[in-house]
Amino acid sequence: MTRAKIILKGEQPDDLQKVIDQIKDLSRTLNMKVTGPVPLPRRRLGISTRRTPCGDGSDTYEHWEKRISKRMVMVEGEEKMIRQILRVKVPDSVFVKISLV
Numbered sequence: 001m002t003r004a005k006i007i008l009k010g011e012q013p014d015d016l017q018k019v020i021d022q023i024k025d026l027s028r029t030l031n032m033k034v035t036g037p038v039p040l041p042r043r044r045l046g047i048s049t050r051r052t053p054c055g056d057g058s059d060t061y062e063h064w065e066k067r068i069s070k071r072m073v074m075v076e077g078e079e080k081m082i083r084q085i086l087r088v089k090v091p092d093s094v095f096v097k098i099s100l101v
Helices: 013-029 079-085
Strands: 002-010 033-050 061-077 094-100
Touching (some): 013 033, 013 061, 013 094
Antiparallel strands (some): 033 061
């Protein structure tokens, strides 16, 4: 039995949840042991810029923020079954990292 740690990252938590649901459904049909999803700390990337680049006028700023959500799922099973999990359809907005433990 091998264990695989799957880390999912993305901007849209709904897309992450859809991929996690697919992994859970597939692993249940293959009788694999699944733990998770474990929510990892959300990363916030913020940028503050001045509205007027020339410096004239009042000091007004614009703020943008990008939030990156992360989830971790542990799957335990045979190597052939873990390879089938790799075939799950993943949207472009989700980044998947799989490592064998």
